[in-house]
Amino acid sequence: MALRFAARKVLSSSAPLVHKSGTSGESIFVRGRWASSSSSSSDPSSPKPNKKVTHDRLASVIDAVNDRKLPPELRGQRNNVRSETDIINVVEQRVWHAMEEGQFENLPGKGKPLDLSSNPxxxxxxxxxxxxxxxxxxxxEWVELNKEIRNSIAGWRxxxxxxxxxxxxxxxxxWLELSEVLKLQLRDLNNKVLHYNLIVPFGRQMFGFKWEREIDRLNDEIQMDK
Known part of the structure; x- marks a missing residue:
């Protein structure tokens, strides 16, 4: 029984068995060890990847993807596209060309009032x-809060x-006394703006109000009134 148990334990192990001959001629099995994969990976003679080549390939792929995002008129000229204004100009040119060709004529519902009873x-x-x-x-709630914020900022200004x-x-x-009161009111307005941005549908958020920006706005209005 002891020999069977030992044999099962040996066979169940993941390491290979190596056959050797004993000193008295009997056969014995010695537990071998698998070769470590780390030894082969740490071989200094193995070639190392060229980082510059890899970086250049990745950059070329990114450039190709970004180039495909541009309108056909600007493809291959990505270095000349300095801002979104260049892309907007291409879109406007397409719209004007379509209008000149009459593609917006005889559209369904032309001259009829829009049906705003539902939002598709x-x-x-x-x-x-x-x-x-x-x-x-x-x-x-966000519509009512939007009206409240706009009315409040108009009165505050x-x-x-x-x-x-x-x-x-x-x-x-x-002035110092009134400015402190106005700053507190502006902080309350910004708290309402924060609450508004949390409940409003995506894409309708508004920016907060800053004291310095409001002062600059007031100075511009005063200069225009002169």
């Missing part, structure tokens, strides 16, 4: 919900213009 690009469930809200004189009249005088204490 919106999710059907959301479109149904919006129509129900519209019939009952209601609007989604008017208050900033009035407070600006106290700046630059002999006593700036009134």
């Amino acid at each position: 690009h919106a999710d059907p469930a959301e479109d149904t919900l919006y129509r129900i809200l519209n019939k009952n004189g209601c609007a989604p 008017l208050a900033l213009r009035k407070a600006w009249m106290y700046k630059g005088g002999s006593d700036d204490s009134k």
Whole structure:
């Protein structure tokens, strides 16, 4: 039994058996070891990949992909495309050529009012919900919040213009007092903008308001009024 158990244990091992002859002539099996793959991979004589060639091949593939993204008029001239304006110009030229060729004439529904009762690009469930809200004189939260933000920033800018009249005088204490109040109000407005951006559908987010940018805006308006 002991010999059978030992034989099973030997055969179940993953290492190979090597046959050798004992000193007294009997046959014995010695546990061998598999050659490590790391020894062959660490062979200094094996060729190393050329990093420059690999980088050049990858760059050429990326250039080819980016070139395919361009309109046919600009393909092969990617180095001359400096901004999106060049691509927009090509699109506008295509539109004008199509108009000159009369491709926009005799289109279905030409001269008829647009049917805005439903939005074909919106999710059907959301479109149904919006129509129900519209019939009952209601609007989604983000629509109402958008109106509130726009009305609030318009009133805030008017208050900033009035407070600006106290700046630059002999006593700036009134301006400093009003500016601190306006900064707090602007922070509250930005909190509403943050909430609006979290609930509004994708693509309708708005930028926040910055004090320095509003001051520059006010200065530009004052210069235009002169």
